[in-house]
Amino acid sequence: MFQLQNVEVEDVLEMKDVCLESNVISIEGQSGSGKSTLLRLLNNLDSPTTGNILFKKQNLTDIPPQQLRKQVVMVPQNPVIFDGDIQDNLLIGHTFSGAVKPKKAKLKEILENLWLDKPLHTKASELSGGEMQRLSLGRVLLLSQAEVYLLDEPSSDLDDRTGSHVMKYFMETAQQQQKQTILVTHDKSITEQFATASLNMDQYSKQIRQEDERE
């Protein structure tokens, strides 16, 4: 759904012509190669220095930022938790956009599937890092307007067993709802299991290219 044309980000990235069409795309590359930067560009948290990014053939600069972010939702590496309890946090996206909130049963079902078996009124600030990460994944799964998920290291705080279960559930749900997932992960098993395409950022990273030339 995304297309990058002559995109350049100062001394970080240079992407001549890249298409991100596949259902589940895994973004790979050394640290510092610009993986997170790419996700931030797609969510319009940053803009490229030059070049165009198209989403469904429309230039990102022509799409109102909030509308884009409702369609292309990002989950950052460090889960963000807002004031209130689990329920408030699950529904915060709906609060922001004014969308109709899903029923409690739906929330409970999601929590159960994410192995986050806690009452909805549990204070969110009392959760562990891994629990917060699962909460922030559950939050975006509830957003029916979303068409693309951008996940930055979604299982970094989870143990292997929980991580693979949670990611399986996430991917299957996204698949069912015909949503695209673009994710950055170091977990090879996730990539092997779910990715339908992969993109290695090393080839686009100015820094890494410079280092290679020096050697």
Added chain:
Amino acid sequence: MSGDNAMDFSIWQIALAYVFILILLLIVQVKGISRKRLIIVSAVRMTLQLILVGYILVFVLDNPNPWITLLVMFIMLTFATFNVYQRTKHEIYFSFKKLIAVAMFIGVILNLTYFMFVILQLDPWYDPQFFIPIGGMIIGKTMTGISLGVNHLLTGMKDRKEQIEGALMLGASPKIASKSIVDDAFDQAMLPTINAMVGMGIVFLPGMMTGQIIAGQEPISAIKYQISVMLGVAGTVSITVLIFLHLAYKMFFNERKQFILTKRDMKKEAMPVKYD
């Protein structure tokens, strides 16, 4: 105001009051605290500034004139605004300073106009005996309030940048994404005024009321002034801080609704503030 039964000091009595400073200096000396210079400087400054203001007030009160009253208010407002700049914890740039000045001037002028013309109904309207001291008090409290608001906004934006960006990622508007920080800054700016209202009369007698009573004013009449001034202060601080915050949060976002503190390629010229 009747000043007949007010006590007048002789110069020797004032001199005796400086004994307090001598005691303070002695304590500091014995304890080995390195504040001696600052104490002397501040005592001297206080004395000189008040003497100067005293003579200026004598002149202004003896020559009531609308332009002089307005000029004095303008000078006080300008000094108060620069004082706010000095009190910020982080270096702020011109674009941000402009907002503070706009909020201070609009907030104070609107509220003072209402206060002087509708509540006090001075005759003549520029009567410096009331206009200047009451205006000064309201400006002073507004200065304190807006300083707190500025500092809490600046720190909040920096400390909670992940939360702000996290909200943007989910499609929140800049206004909603920074709402908790803005609310918090407003709360912190209002807190001293609210605490002052709660403690007033029980924990302490406010300076203006004390002054009026010493000067021979009936306590009940002094209280009437104090109540209306306190309400005027609360109104002015809240409206001024509100104007400021309403303008200031926008400075942290660009036209693409990106949060500029986390943007990678942000040029220094576009930043409202420089964090250390």
